[in-house]
Amino acid sequence: MIFKAFKEKSNQKYINKLLNARRVAVSNTKIDSVGVILHLSEFSDFEAFRAYFKSLNIQHAKLKIIAFVEDSKDANLLWDTYFNPKDFGWKGKVNNIDLQTFIDTKFDALISYYKDDVLELNLITALSKANFKVGLTTKDDRLYDLMIDVSPKNFKLFKTELTKYLTVLNKI
Template identity: 80%
Template sequence: MILKVFKEKSNQKYINKLLSARQVAVSNNKMNTVGVILSVSEFSDFESFRLFFKSLGIQAAKTKIIAFVEDTKDSNELWDTYFNPKDFGWKGKINNIDLQIFVDTKFDVLISYYKENHLELNLITASSKANFKVGLTNEDERLFDLMIDVKPKEFSVFKDELKKYLTVLNKL
């Protein structure tokens, strides 16, 4: 139990290091590739995101959705990729190959669709090489370039707001 606390502190220190070194350089390029991070305990409807991206004219091959599950028994084989707390080591080390590929992908937009403060979700968001990061309001505002304050169950409101802001920012 005490090792778990030290591991969490180690990972939080790594997140703080990443966020303090982050250079915000948002480009004016149109949105072509999108990554989504979900917390299954809050929202698990992958198809809603797929339909939303299709309506924006983004090809399915240019999107990647990953889901965080507390317990692997809650996972679903239809999901692209899922991860759990066991996929993380000390000092921000990621032990899941699919998750590491997701983090290293340079998405035009990363959507972190979770409201609860989970160290693992924040670690993936902070580590991501995405150009523009969108999230629901969270405890650590340094994680995102744009925050939309809605509950995860209010997906239609989120869609409308995101589309509005992406249009204003010339991403669509």
């Protein structure tokens, strides 16, 4: 149990190091590819995101959705990719090949659709090579370029707000 606390502290220090070194350089390009990070206990409707981005003319092949589950027994094989706390090592090391591929993909936008302050979710958001990061408000506002304060259960309001801000920023 004490090793778990040390591991979490190690990963939190790594997140802080990443965020302190982050240089925001958001380009004015239109959004063509999107990555979505979900927390299963907060929102699990993959199809809602697929339908929403299809309505914005984002091709299905350019959309990648991953989900965080507390326990791997809760994972469903129909999901794109799922990950759990066991997929992380010390100092931000990722032990899941699919998850590492997601992190290394240079998405035009990353949607971090979770409200809970979960270390692993924050680590993936911080590690992501996405150009423009959108999230629901959390404790650390350094993670995102755009924050929308809505409940994860209110997806309809999130869609409306995101569309409004992306239009204003000339991203869609």
